[in-house]
Amino acid sequence: MLNKYARAFFTRVLTPFATLLLRLGVSPDVVTLIGTAGVTAGALVFYPMGEFFWGTVVITLFVFSDMLDGNMARQLGRSSRWGAFLDSTLDRVADAAVFGGIALWYAGRGDDLTLCAVTLFCLASGQVVSYTKARGESIGLPVDVNGLVERSERLVITLVLAGFSGFEKSFGVPHIAILLPIALWVVAVGSAITLGQRVVTVRREAAEVDAAENPDASSASDAFPASEASPASGEASASGASSASSASSGSGAGQDEEKRRTV
Numbered sequence: 001m002l003n004k005y006a007r008a009f010f011t012r013v014l015t016p017f018a019t020l021l022l023r024l025g026v027s028p029d030v031v032t033l034i035g036t037a038g039v040t041a042g043a044l045v046f047y048p049m050g051e052f053f054w055g056t057v058v059i060t061l062f063v064f065s066d067m068l069d070g071n072m073a074r075q076l077g078r079s080s081r082w083g084a085f086l087d088s089t090l091d092r093v094a095d096a097a098v099f100g101g102i103a104l105w106y107a108g109r110g111d112d113l114t115l116c117a118v119t120l121f122c123l124a125s126g127q128v129v130s131y132t133k134a135r136g137e138s139i140g141l142p143v144d145v146n147g148l149v150e151r152s153e154r155l156v157i158t159l160v161l162a163g164f165s166g167f168e169k170s171f172g173v174p175h176i177a178i179l180l181p182i183a184l185w186v187v188a189v190g191s192a193i194t195l196g197q198r199v200v201t202v203r204r205e206a207a208e209v210d211a212a213e214n215p216d217a218s219s220a221s222d223a224f225p226a227s228e229a230s231p232a233s234g235e236a237s238a239s240g241a242s243s244a245s246s247a248s249s250g251s252g253a254g255q256d257e258e259k260r261r262t263v
Contacts, residue, residue, distance in 0.1 A: 010067050018071040028069040028076070028083060035065025036090040040097040047101030050109055052180065053166025056159050059098065063155065066091065088134070091151065092127060098158065099123035102184070118184045125191035126154055132198040141209065145201040149190030157183050157190075 021031065039062045046055025069087060073079045099122050106116035130151065136143040149157075161183035167173040 007067065010064070011071060014064060014068050014071055015075075018068055018075060021068070022072055022075060026072075028072040029086060031065050031069040031072060032083075032087055032090055035062045035069070036094050038062030038065075039094040043094075043097040043101035044104075047098075047162075048104040048108060050105055050169055051166065052162045053164075053170040055101070056163035056166065059159060060163075063094075063159070066094075088130075092130060095126055095151065095154070096123055098155070099126070102158075102162070102180070115181055115184060118181075118188050122154070122158075122184055122187045122191060125188065125195060126151070129191055129195050129198065132195065132202065136198070136202045136205070139206075141202055141205045143198060143201060143205070145197050147194035147197045149187060149194050154187050154191065157187055 039059050042055050042058030042062065046052070046058065066087070069083075070079075073083055099119050103116050103119040103123065106112045106119060110116075129147065129149075133143045161179040165177045165180040165183075168175070168177040
């Protein structure tokens with residue numbers, strides 16, 4: 001949801017920086033790698049210590065590389081499959097580092113196993129939400145749904161509220177640390193809803209494609225199955241089988257009698 005409104009704004013802001021980096025000979029792939037390394041370091045160094053404000057500052061500086069590298073590639077006019085693959089893969093690494101750092105805090109000094117579990121759910125559900133779209137597209141489905149909480153929403157909600165919650169430790173602002181647990185619960189519930197939206201969408205699209213590719217099978221499924229024959233037909237079949245059985249038994253008995261007479 002945020003992609004639609006925010007990406008155009010940040011593209012205008014970051015274009016001069018992208019142009020400067022290209023003039024300096026920096027490639028988009030290098031920007032992607034440096035951005036992921038910075039996010040990972042900021043999350044896994046600061047967050048486990050409870051330094052959520054400074055950790056968020058460091059992470060935010062590097063998060064913009066996610067849009068910067070794409071801007072550079074477009075200016076070069078050479079957007080590639082490799083670049084798209086590298087960008088998506090390292091996005092998953094960065095997301096795991098952010099939620100992993102928070103989970104380490106709650107598992108250690110934060111001493112809250114419930115919030116640790118919620119954070120791990122955010123991490124896992126975020127990965128699965130991304131996978132459902134990628135897997136659906138890989139089998140030829142458009143997965144035409146944005147979902148309630150996508151990657152941009154997960155990061156914005158988590159980083160903004162984590163940063164504000166860090167004011168309590170860094171600047172002594174009281175009663176503000178509660179913002180991080182709120183963010184985690186919102187992301188957890190939103191990710192679960194988004195996962196459901198995508199699964200339902202993929203199921204619907206798959207059914208439509210299968211029906212279009214196999215119209216004969218679809219027509220056959222609309223007809224009455226053979227097992228749903230009328231009761232009268234079933235009774236007639238049973239009666240016929242019974243008569244045949246009786247006739248067979250009578251014939252067998254007659255043959256035995258004939259043998260005895262011959263002997």
